[in-house]
Structure formats: structure tokens, C-alpha cells
Amino acid sequence: MHETVAAPAHPPADAESPFPPSGGSDDDAAQRPWWRRKAGLITQWALVLAALAAVPLYRDELPDLGAVWTAASHADPGWLTMVVLAVAGSMGAFARLQRRLLRVGGLRMTLRRAFAITYAGNALSTTLPAGPAVSVVYTFRQFRRGGASARLATAVILAGGVITTTAYSLVGLLALLADPHARGPALIALSVPLVLAVPLVPALRRPRLRARLTAPLRRAHGFALAHPRIAPYAERLAGVRDVLRPTARDWAALVSLALLNWVFDILALLSAAHAVGIDVAPNGVAIAYFAAQAAGSMLPLLPGGLGAIEGSMAASLVAFGATLSPAAAAVGVYRLVSYWAVVAVGWLAWATLHEPARIRSRLTAVGNFLMDGLTAFAFVTPYTTVPLQAPEARRP
Numbered sequence: 001m002h003e004t005v006a007a008p009a010h011p012p013a014d015a016e017s018p019f020p021p022s023g024g025s026d027d028d029a030a031q032r033p034w035w036r037r038k039a040g041l042i043t044q045w046a047l048v049l050a051a052l053a054a055v056p057l058y059r060d061e062l063p064d065l066g067a068v069w070t071a072a073s074h075a076d077p078g079w080l081t082m083v084v085l086a087v088a089g090s091m092g093a094f095a096r097l098q099r100r101l102l103r104v105g106g107l108r109m110t111l112r113r114a115f116a117i118t119y120a121g122n123a124l125s126t127t128l129p130a131g132p133a134v135s136v137v138y139t140f141r142q143f144r145r146g147g148a149s150a151r152l153a154t155a156v157i158l159a160g161g162v163i164t165t166t167a168y169s170l171v172g173l174l175a176l177l178a179d180p181h182a183r184g185p186a187l188i189a190l191s192v193p194l195v196l197a198v199p200l201v202p203a204l205r206r207p208r209l210r211a212r213l214t215a216p217l218r219r220a221h222g223f224a225l226a227h228p229r230i231a232p233y234a235e236r237l238a239g240v241r242d243v244l245r246p247t248a249r250d251w252a253a254l255v256s257l258a259l260l261n262w263v264f265d266i267l268a269l270l271s272a273a274h275a276v277g278i279d280v281a282p283n284g285v286a287i288a289y290f291a292a293q294a295a296g297s298m299l300p301l302l303p304g305g306l307g308a309i310e311g312s313m314a315a316s317l318v319a320f321g322a323t324l325s326p327a328a329a330a331v332g333v334y335r336l337v338s339y340w341a342v343v344a345v346g347w348l349a350w351a352t353l354h355e356p357a358r359i360r361s362r363l364t365a366v367g368n369f370l371m372d373g374l375t376a377f378a379f380v381t382p383y384t385t386v387p388l389q390a391p392e393a394r395r396p
Helices: 026-031 039-061 065-073 077-104 111-127 131-145 150-178 180-197 207-226 231-243 248-275 282-298 308-319 324-354 357-377
Strands: none
Touching: 065 324, 077 111, 077 150, 077 248, 077 324, 111 131, 111 324, 131 150, 150 180, 150 231, 150 248, 150 282, 248 282, 248 324, 282 308, 308 324
């Protein structure tokens, strides 16, 4: 087992961004008008206010709020507990995935700190303008503060993104194949690349044909390394293989955690649907989940996909047989836990990591209590046992 690396009190002096700088300086940013510096935030609020202003125009098509409240207030407590556990399991799986990648790179990080970084990064990503980019830089700096080298921190972020995106695509594909109506189009879409790939298999076994087929890739790689703006990205991508060398056991754990990250989130939505009395098949809930994710990604300026995700998710549940008011109640319960509660815990985790000592001391008791509870709820762990009692070490 690797020894735990203690986190330094301050970031290392050579801490660098995981990506090349954009070229602007702090002085140039300070000289710009305030409305240009806050353009992203202004745009977000303008979209939110526009959506709220448009609500009266569509009130006849919206669910009855009284019926929604009745359905939500009479939700089954057992299923509501499952919603909380599933959301905690999803966040825990992602935190453990990043922790496992750090471990593969030779760095041991406490489970508490991994949870705090995951929740804080999620809060930044889903509430701030350009949140995903801010979250990447924040996570990188936290890994560096925890003792990771710049190459390892970058490799973990890139590899984690590739693994979770691949798992996302796999779970979505399985959901489509499980649905009788979507199975045909999905199989047709899969058959096209397979048919094109079949002739390439014997061709790749011949050196000359293999060299011709791979020549465009080699030229593209050479162009990327020669281009002054693309070269830093290409070098960092190429460096992932040198920093991270997972074993077969590591790969099994990483793939399992990436799949559980999405499966638990879908389970949370399924539990919310059952909590309000909606009887819908798991593959229908999975399709509704991925449809909502797609809708949220089409409007990236909305914080956390607010509005787009809720509307698409409720409409999809209605398409699978639910009535409108219970569907809206199920989505409301799911988003209350998976978005609002997770964001609240994330900003609390951010405060415990960054605020001055006098403020941190006031939040330590609450933060440790919540993190211990969420750590215990995230019970899935392919490589270690999660302690149900409070760990001795405190979160930095």
C-alpha cells in the first residue's frame, strides 16, 4: 500500500494550470468595463429571468402546482430515502474514481478530501458562468495542493473525463437497446461503423496497408505537435500514458465506478418516480434521464441546466405513461436532492477548504457531519471498506 501524502498548507510554487493560458493578463481584465467582466453571469440571469417572465404565457400547459405539491408531500419515505442514497452513491463513485486514479499515479488521498474536492468542484461547475472550465482548474489546483505533480493532476482529470464519458455512452446505448421502440434505430446506427470496420481488420494486418491507413493519423499528430497553440494540449494528452499505468484490477475498479456514477443517478430518478406513485420501466427512466442531459447540454449558459432538464425530464416521463403532475413532482424531488442539495453541500465543502480559519471553525462541525454521512451512504467501493464511524483524520 502507498503511504498517505500529507497536503501542504499552501499550493506548491510551481503549480500550473492543466491547460495553457488563454493569453489575457489580470491587468487587462481589470481595465475592461464591469459589464464585460460579468458578461457570463449577466447572461445567465437574463436567461433565468426571461424563462420566469414566459411562465404566464404557458400556464395552461404547466402542471397544477397544487397537484404537484400533493404528490410530492405524500411521497413514500422509503423511496425518498433511496433517492438520497442513490445521489450520494453517484457522487461517491465519482470521488472514488478520481481517488483511484491518483492512487494509480502513486498518490494516496484521504476519502474525506476526495469527497470535498468532488462536491466543491460540482458546485463550481453547475452554478458559475463557464463553470465546467472553472471546475477543471479548481480540481487541478486541489490535486496539486494534495501533493500531486502537475502531470499527474492533468492526467487524472483527462483520464477521468474519458472514462466517465465512455461509461455514459455505454449506459445510454444499453438503455436504447432495452427499449423495444428504440432498439431498431440503435442497432442500425451501430451496424454502420461495424460494417465499415470489418474490411479494415485484414487490411491492418498488412504492414503497407496499415502504414497507408494510419498515415493521416500520424500527419495529424505531427501537425498538432508543431502547432504552437495545440502542441501543449497534445503533449499533455500523450503524457497521460506515461503517468498512469493501471493494472487489470485498477481498470476493473475504474470501469465499475464510472458505470456506477451514472447508474446511481438514474436509480435516484427511478426512486423519485416510484416515490410519487409512477410505475415506469427502468429503461424508460434511463431514456428520460439521457434526454434531459442532452437538453441541458444544449443550453450550457443555464446554471445546472435549470429549466431545460426539468422540462425535458417531465415530458419524457409523460411520454412513458405518467400523468403530468406526478411526473413534475418526481422531477422536483429528484432535482431537489441531486442538484440543490448537492450544490449546497458543495459550497459548504468549498468553504471548509478555502475560508479563513475563524470561519472554517464555525463550519467544521456541520461540514464533518455531512461529509461523514455522505461517505457512509456512498457504500460502493471495489477496493476498500468505507468506515461507518467518523474517521480520525479531519478534512484539511
